[in-house]
Amino acid sequence: MSLFEHHEFDQHKEVVFCNDEKSGLKAIIAVHNTNLGPSLGGCRMFPYASSEEALTDVLRLSKGMTYKAAMANLKQGGGKAVIIGDPRSDKSKEMFEVLGEFVQKLGGDYITAEDSGISVSDLQITAQKTEYVSGIKAKFTYDGSPADGNPAPGTAYGVFVGLKASVQYGLNRDLQGVKVAIQGLGHVGYRLARHLHEAGAELFVTDIYPEQLEKAQQEFGATIVEPQDIFGLDVDVFAPCALGAIINATTLPQIKAKVIAGAANNQLANESFGQALRKQGILYAPDYVINAGGIIDIYHQTQDGTPAELKAHLDAIGDTLVEVYRRADEADEATNIIANTIAEERFGK
Incomplete structure:
Protein backbone atom coordinates (compact mmCIF):
# COMPACT_ATOMS: atom_id res chain seq x y z
CA MET A 1 0.00 0.00 0.00
CA SER A 2 1.74 3.16 -1.21
CA LEU A 3 1.41 6.49 0.57
CA PHE A 4 3.36 9.18 -1.27
CA GLU A 5 1.97 7.93 -4.59
CA HIS A 6 -1.56 7.60 -3.25
CA HIS A 7 -4.07 9.56 -5.33
CA GLU A 8 -5.38 11.34 -2.21
CA PHE A 9 -1.97 12.23 -0.77
CA ASP A 10 -1.68 16.03 -0.85
CA GLN A 11 1.69 16.84 0.75
CA HIS A 12 0.38 15.71 4.11
CA LYS A 13 2.66 16.66 6.97
CA GLU A 14 2.29 13.39 8.88
CA VAL A 15 0.52 10.07 8.44
CA VAL A 16 0.72 7.64 11.37
CA PHE A 17 -0.41 4.02 11.33
CA CYS A 18 -1.48 2.90 14.81
CA ASN A 19 -1.60 -0.81 15.63
CA ASP A 20 -2.04 -2.39 19.04
CA GLU A 21 -2.70 -6.11 19.09
CA LYS A 22 -3.75 -6.28 22.75
CA SER A 23 -6.52 -3.69 22.52
CA GLY A 24 -7.42 -4.42 18.92
CA LEU A 25 -6.77 -0.84 17.82
CA LYS A 26 -6.09 -0.41 14.12
CA ALA A 27 -6.13 3.27 13.27
CA ILE A 28 -4.62 5.88 10.97
CA ILE A 29 -3.97 9.50 11.93
CA ALA A 30 -3.35 12.02 9.15
CA VAL A 31 -2.14 15.58 9.64
CA HIS A 32 -2.62 17.54 6.43
CA ASN A 33 -1.53 21.10 7.15
CA THR A 34 -0.64 23.22 10.20
CA ASN A 35 0.10 26.60 8.56
CA LEU A 36 -2.71 28.34 10.45
CA GLY A 37 -2.35 26.36 13.67
CA PRO A 38 -2.50 22.82 15.12
CA SER A 39 -4.55 20.40 13.06
CA LEU A 40 -7.96 19.51 14.44
CA GLY A 41 -10.35 16.90 13.19
CA GLY A 42 -12.61 14.20 14.54
CA CYS A 43 -11.88 10.53 14.96
CA ARG A 44 -14.15 8.26 12.93
CA MET A 45 -14.79 4.56 13.57
CA PHE A 46 -16.07 2.51 10.65
CA PRO A 47 -15.84 -1.13 9.48
CA TYR A 48 -13.73 -0.34 6.44
CA ALA A 49 -13.41 -3.19 3.97
CA SER A 50 -9.63 -2.74 3.84
CA SER A 51 -6.78 -0.64 5.18
CA GLU A 52 -6.53 0.91 1.71
CA GLU A 53 -10.11 2.15 2.01
CA ALA A 54 -9.37 3.56 5.47
CA LEU A 55 -6.24 5.33 4.20
CA THR A 56 -8.14 6.91 1.33
CA ASP A 57 -10.79 8.16 3.74
CA VAL A 58 -8.39 9.64 6.29
CA LEU A 59 -6.30 11.39 3.63
CA ARG A 60 -9.38 12.98 2.08
CA LEU A 61 -10.93 13.88 5.42
CA SER A 62 -7.79 15.49 6.84
CA LYS A 63 -7.32 17.62 3.73
CA GLY A 64 -10.96 18.64 3.93
CA MET A 65 -10.45 19.78 7.51
CA THR A 66 -7.69 22.18 6.42
CA TYR A 67 -10.00 23.77 3.87
CA LYS A 68 -12.92 23.73 6.31
CA ALA A 69 -10.96 25.60 9.00
CA ALA A 70 -9.73 28.17 6.49
CA MET A 71 -13.22 28.84 5.13
CA ALA A 72 -14.55 29.16 8.68
CA ASN A 73 -11.81 31.70 9.50
CA LEU A 74 -10.33 29.56 12.27
CA LYS A 75 -6.68 29.62 13.35
CA GLN A 76 -6.12 25.90 12.98
CA GLY A 77 -5.11 23.31 10.45
CA GLY A 78 -6.57 20.04 9.25
CA GLY A 79 -6.17 16.51 10.56
CA LYS A 80 -8.24 13.38 11.02
CA ALA A 81 -8.16 9.91 12.55
CA VAL A 82 -9.98 6.74 11.54
CA ILE A 83 -10.35 3.51 13.48
CA ILE A 84 -11.02 0.33 11.52
CA GLY A 85 -13.85 -1.51 13.28
CA ASP A 86 -17.56 -1.69 13.98
CA PRO A 87 -18.50 1.05 16.47
CA ARG A 88 -21.43 -1.04 17.70
CA SER A 89 -19.42 -4.12 18.62
CA ASP A 90 -15.65 -3.56 18.55
CA LYS A 91 -15.08 -0.77 21.08
CA SER A 92 -13.17 -1.18 24.33
CA LYS A 93 -11.80 1.08 27.04
CA GLU A 94 -8.27 -0.12 26.25
CA MET A 95 -8.66 0.80 22.59
CA PHE A 96 -9.35 4.45 23.35
CA GLU A 97 -6.59 4.60 25.94
CA VAL A 98 -4.09 3.41 23.34
CA LEU A 99 -5.49 5.88 20.82
CA GLY A 100 -4.76 8.62 23.35
CA GLU A 101 -1.17 7.45 23.66
CA PHE A 102 -0.69 7.65 19.89
CA VAL A 103 -2.24 11.14 19.75
CA GLN A 104 0.01 12.30 22.60
CA LYS A 105 3.12 11.18 20.71
CA LEU A 106 2.30 13.71 17.98
CA GLY A 107 2.97 16.51 20.47
CA GLY A 108 -0.03 18.67 19.65
CA ASP A 109 0.21 18.58 15.86
CA TYR A 110 -3.12 16.74 15.91
CA ILE A 111 -6.07 17.46 18.22
CA THR A 112 -8.80 14.84 18.08
CA ALA A 113 -12.55 15.25 18.50
CA GLU A 114 -15.79 13.37 17.88
CA ASP A 115 -16.86 12.04 14.50
CA SER A 116 -19.04 9.26 13.11
CA GLY A 117 -19.07 6.20 15.35
CA ILE A 118 -17.37 7.98 18.27
CA SER A 119 -19.08 9.37 21.37
CA VAL A 120 -18.08 11.96 23.94
CA SER A 121 -17.61 9.14 26.47
CA ASP A 122 -15.11 7.45 24.12
CA LEU A 123 -13.10 10.67 23.91
CA GLN A 124 -13.18 11.09 27.66
CA ILE A 125 -11.28 7.80 27.90
CA THR A 126 -8.83 9.00 25.24
CA ALA A 127 -8.31 12.22 27.22
CA GLN A 128 -6.95 10.18 30.12
CA LYS A 129 -3.87 9.55 28.00
CA THR A 130 -3.52 12.80 26.06
CA GLU A 131 -4.15 16.50 26.51
CA TYR A 132 -4.91 16.92 22.82
CA VAL A 133 -8.66 16.23 22.82
CA SER A 134 -11.44 18.71 22.07
CA GLY A 135 -15.19 18.53 22.29
CA ILE A 136 -15.49 16.81 25.66
CA LYS A 137 -15.99 19.89 27.79
CA ALA A 138 -18.43 22.54 26.66
CA LYS A 139 -19.34 25.72 28.50
CA PHE A 140 -22.34 26.60 26.37
CA THR A 141 -24.32 25.82 23.23
CA TYR A 142 -25.60 28.06 20.45
CA ASP A 143 -29.22 27.59 21.51
CA GLY A 144 -28.98 27.39 25.30
CA SER A 145 -29.51 23.62 25.50
CA PRO A 146 -27.41 21.56 27.95
CA ALA A 147 -23.74 21.47 26.95
CA ASP A 148 -22.10 18.04 26.86
CA GLY A 149 -19.26 18.70 24.41
CA ASN A 150 -20.91 16.98 21.45
CA PRO A 151 -20.33 19.17 18.34
Missing part, protein backbone atom coordinates in the same frame (compact mmCIF):
# COMPACT_ATOMS: atom_id res chain seq x y z
CA ALA A 152 -23.08 17.45 16.35
CA PRO A 153 -25.79 19.99 17.27
CA GLY A 154 -23.58 22.83 16.00
CA THR A 155 -22.79 20.91 12.83
CA ALA A 156 -26.46 20.16 12.17
CA TYR A 157 -27.52 23.75 12.76
CA GLY A 158 -24.78 25.03 10.45
CA VAL A 159 -25.88 22.62 7.71
CA PHE A 160 -29.47 23.76 8.21
CA VAL A 161 -28.41 27.41 7.87
CA GLY A 162 -26.41 26.57 4.74
CA LEU A 163 -29.19 24.51 3.21
CA LYS A 164 -31.68 27.30 3.81
CA ALA A 165 -29.35 29.85 2.18
CA SER A 166 -28.77 27.49 -0.76
CA VAL A 167 -32.51 27.02 -1.34
CA GLN A 168 -33.03 30.78 -1.19
CA TYR A 169 -30.18 31.41 -3.66
CA GLY A 170 -30.86 28.52 -6.04
CA LEU A 171 -34.64 28.17 -5.88
CA ASN A 172 -35.64 31.63 -4.62
CA ARG A 173 -37.93 30.27 -1.90
CA ASP A 174 -38.01 29.45 1.80
CA LEU A 175 -38.15 25.94 3.24
CA GLN A 176 -41.93 25.65 3.61
CA GLY A 177 -42.98 22.70 1.46
CA VAL A 178 -39.49 22.07 0.09
CA LYS A 179 -38.84 18.37 -0.53
CA VAL A 180 -35.54 17.19 0.99
CA ALA A 181 -33.98 13.73 0.62
CA ILE A 182 -31.65 12.98 3.54
CA GLN A 183 -29.12 10.18 3.19
CA GLY A 184 -28.03 9.16 6.69
CA LEU A 185 -29.71 9.82 10.04
CA GLY A 186 -26.75 9.77 12.39
CA HIS A 187 -25.79 12.35 15.02
CA VAL A 188 -25.97 15.18 12.47
CA GLY A 189 -28.46 13.91 9.90
CA TYR A 190 -31.20 13.30 12.45
CA ARG A 191 -30.80 16.74 14.00
CA LEU A 192 -30.85 18.28 10.51
CA ALA A 193 -34.10 16.42 9.84
CA ARG A 194 -35.60 17.98 12.97
CA HIS A 195 -34.59 21.50 11.92
CA LEU A 196 -36.03 20.96 8.45
CA HIS A 197 -39.26 19.48 9.77
CA GLU A 198 -39.74 22.46 12.08
CA ALA A 199 -39.16 24.77 9.09
CA GLY A 200 -41.94 23.05 7.14
CA ALA A 201 -39.91 20.86 4.77
CA GLU A 202 -41.16 17.49 3.51
CA LEU A 203 -38.62 14.75 4.29
CA PHE A 204 -37.54 11.57 2.51
CA VAL A 205 -34.98 9.56 4.46
CA THR A 206 -32.72 6.53 4.26
CA ASP A 207 -30.24 4.95 6.65
CA ILE A 208 -28.61 1.58 7.29
CA TYR A 209 -30.23 1.39 10.74
CA PRO A 210 -34.02 0.75 10.62
CA GLU A 211 -34.65 2.20 14.08
CA GLN A 212 -33.49 5.63 12.95
CA LEU A 213 -35.84 5.52 10.00
CA GLU A 214 -38.77 4.52 12.16
CA LYS A 215 -38.05 7.38 14.59
CA ALA A 216 -37.93 9.90 11.73
CA GLN A 217 -41.16 8.56 10.31
CA GLN A 218 -42.93 8.87 13.65
CA GLU A 219 -41.43 12.20 14.75
CA PHE A 220 -41.23 14.07 11.45
CA GLY A 221 -43.69 12.27 9.19
CA ALA A 222 -40.73 11.37 6.96
CA THR A 223 -41.09 8.99 4.03
CA ILE A 224 -38.72 6.02 4.27
CA VAL A 225 -36.76 5.25 1.10
CA GLU A 226 -34.52 2.33 0.16
CA PRO A 227 -30.80 3.32 0.08
CA GLN A 228 -30.46 2.75 -3.67
CA ASP A 229 -33.52 4.92 -4.41
CA ILE A 230 -32.53 8.07 -2.51
CA PHE A 231 -30.59 9.58 -5.42
CA GLY A 232 -33.35 9.50 -8.02
CA LEU A 233 -36.18 11.01 -6.02
CA ASP A 234 -38.08 13.94 -7.53
CA VAL A 235 -37.12 16.35 -4.73
CA ASP A 236 -35.78 19.89 -4.44
CA VAL A 237 -32.77 19.14 -2.24
CA PHE A 238 -30.49 16.15 -1.79
CA ALA A 239 -28.73 16.19 1.60
CA PRO A 240 -25.92 13.62 1.86
CA CYS A 241 -25.23 13.04 5.56
CA ALA A 242 -23.34 9.74 5.51
CA LEU A 243 -20.01 8.76 3.95
CA GLY A 244 -18.11 10.53 1.19
CA ALA A 245 -17.68 10.15 -2.60
CA ILE A 246 -21.45 9.91 -2.92
CA ILE A 247 -21.56 12.15 -6.01
CA ASN A 248 -19.98 9.92 -8.63
CA ALA A 249 -20.43 8.59 -12.16
CA THR A 250 -23.13 6.16 -11.02
CA THR A 251 -25.22 8.51 -8.91
CA LEU A 252 -24.92 11.77 -10.84
CA PRO A 253 -27.21 10.79 -13.74
CA GLN A 254 -29.91 9.78 -11.23
CA ILE A 255 -30.06 13.06 -9.30
CA LYS A 256 -33.14 15.19 -9.97
CA ALA A 257 -32.65 17.64 -7.07
CA LYS A 258 -31.58 21.17 -8.02
CA VAL A 259 -29.68 21.72 -4.77
CA ILE A 260 -27.18 19.45 -3.02
CA ALA A 261 -26.52 20.55 0.55
CA GLY A 262 -25.59 18.06 3.25
CA ALA A 263 -23.33 17.20 6.16
CA ALA A 264 -21.16 14.45 4.65
CA ASN A 265 -17.48 15.10 4.10
CA ASN A 266 -15.88 14.72 0.65
CA GLN A 267 -19.17 14.32 -1.18
CA LEU A 268 -17.60 14.53 -4.65
CA ALA A 269 -15.80 11.40 -5.85
CA ASN A 270 -13.33 13.84 -7.39
CA GLU A 271 -13.22 17.58 -8.04
CA SER A 272 -14.40 17.24 -11.65
CA PHE A 273 -17.89 16.36 -10.47
CA GLY A 274 -18.33 19.93 -9.27
CA GLN A 275 -18.31 21.16 -12.85
CA ALA A 276 -20.52 18.25 -13.91
CA LEU A 277 -23.09 19.36 -11.32
CA ARG A 278 -22.93 22.92 -12.61
CA LYS A 279 -23.53 21.74 -16.18
CA GLN A 280 -26.51 19.74 -14.94
CA GLY A 281 -27.97 22.87 -13.35
CA ILE A 282 -27.46 21.68 -9.78
CA LEU A 283 -26.32 24.11 -7.08
CA TYR A 284 -23.71 22.35 -4.94
CA ALA A 285 -22.87 23.54 -1.42
CA PRO A 286 -19.17 22.65 -0.96
CA ASP A 287 -19.20 20.16 1.90
CA TYR A 288 -16.41 21.64 3.98
CA VAL A 289 -18.10 25.05 3.90
CA ILE A 290 -21.58 23.93 4.88
CA ASN A 291 -20.57 21.36 7.51
CA ALA A 292 -18.09 23.53 9.44
CA GLY A 293 -20.44 24.02 12.40
CA GLY A 294 -18.79 21.35 14.52
CA ILE A 295 -15.29 22.81 14.42
CA ILE A 296 -16.73 26.30 14.86
CA ASP A 297 -18.48 25.06 18.00
CA ILE A 298 -15.32 23.39 19.33
CA TYR A 299 -13.26 26.49 18.59
CA HIS A 300 -15.60 28.75 20.55
CA GLN A 301 -15.45 26.39 23.53
CA THR A 302 -11.70 27.12 23.78
CA GLN A 303 -12.23 30.87 23.67
CA ASP A 304 -13.83 33.28 26.12
CA GLY A 305 -16.86 33.48 23.90
CA THR A 306 -20.62 33.53 24.37
CA PRO A 307 -23.56 31.56 22.97
CA ALA A 308 -24.51 34.61 20.90
CA GLU A 309 -21.05 34.78 19.32
CA LEU A 310 -21.13 31.07 18.54
CA LYS A 311 -24.57 31.33 16.93
CA ALA A 312 -23.48 34.36 14.87
CA HIS A 313 -20.48 32.40 13.59
CA LEU A 314 -22.72 29.46 12.67
CA ASP A 315 -25.21 31.76 10.95
CA ALA A 316 -22.33 33.18 8.88
CA ILE A 317 -22.05 29.82 7.09
CA GLY A 318 -24.99 30.92 4.96
CA ASP A 319 -23.27 34.18 4.04
CA THR A 320 -20.07 32.34 3.12
CA LEU A 321 -21.96 30.01 0.82
CA VAL A 322 -23.71 32.90 -0.91
CA GLU A 323 -20.29 34.50 -1.50
CA VAL A 324 -19.08 31.25 -3.07
CA TYR A 325 -22.19 30.99 -5.25
CA ARG A 326 -21.92 34.57 -6.48
CA ARG A 327 -18.23 34.24 -7.32
CA ALA A 328 -18.93 30.93 -9.08
CA ASP A 329 -21.63 32.54 -11.22
CA GLU A 330 -19.41 35.51 -12.04
CA ALA A 331 -16.55 33.22 -13.11
CA ASP A 332 -18.81 30.52 -14.62
CA GLU A 333 -16.90 28.06 -12.44
CA ALA A 334 -17.83 25.14 -10.18
CA THR A 335 -18.62 26.09 -6.59
CA ASN A 336 -16.10 23.60 -5.17
CA ILE A 337 -13.30 25.14 -7.24
CA ILE A 338 -14.18 28.65 -6.05
CA ALA A 339 -14.27 27.46 -2.43
CA ASN A 340 -10.90 25.76 -2.88
CA THR A 341 -9.40 28.96 -4.25
CA ILE A 342 -10.64 31.04 -1.34
CA ALA A 343 -9.44 28.49 1.23
CA GLU A 344 -5.99 28.15 -0.35
CA GLU A 345 -5.57 31.90 -0.31
CA ARG A 346 -6.23 31.80 3.41
CA PHE A 347 -3.99 28.90 4.50
CA GLY A 348 -1.23 29.70 2.05
CA LYS A 349 -0.95 26.62 -0.12
